[in-house]
Amino acid sequence: MEHTTAFVHCAQKILVEFIKENFPLVTKINYVSDGAPAHFKNNASILNLIYHKRDFGLDVSWMFTATGHDKSAGDGIGAVLKSTVRRDTLSKNILMSNAKDFYEF
Incomplete structure (x- = not known):
């Protein structure tokens, strides 16, 4: 198992399906991530965010925090x-x- 963008996308699919099935009133997912520089170096992560609504049917926001803080x-x-x-x-x-x-x- 590798922590690649493809793995993250597959994990998101499973999680979003669970959320939509069990919490049908949820309309937006807020992701929180530390270690932001690593994410910005990978354009596929940003594309994943851009196409989240199309791929999963829910709006999204992504908050980056400093590693070890917040x-x-x-x-x-x-x-x-x-x-x-x-x-x-x-x-x-x-x-x-x-x-x-x-x-x-």
């Missing part, structure tokens, strides 16, 4: 979730090799 409650929740899953999988000798395994766990 932390929110979501960062803490993510940290607790990952550490809890790691502790549980290690104690039960469960191997996770990709995001799908993590999601299913």
Whole structure:
């Protein structure tokens, strides 16, 4: 599994389908990203943003923040979730090799 623009597009498709099915009143997705320089060096990422409405049927905005700044409650929740899953999988000798395994766990 590689973190390429194609991978991101496929992940977005899965996530947007989930959002549209479970939260039909959502009309816009707000992406938040740190490490903005890496995104601006990849024109495919910007094209993905430009064609988001056409590809997925939802409006979009993309907020770039400085790396390591603008932390929110979501960062803490993510940290607790990952550490809890790691502790549980290690104690039960469960191997996770990709995001799908993590999601299913």
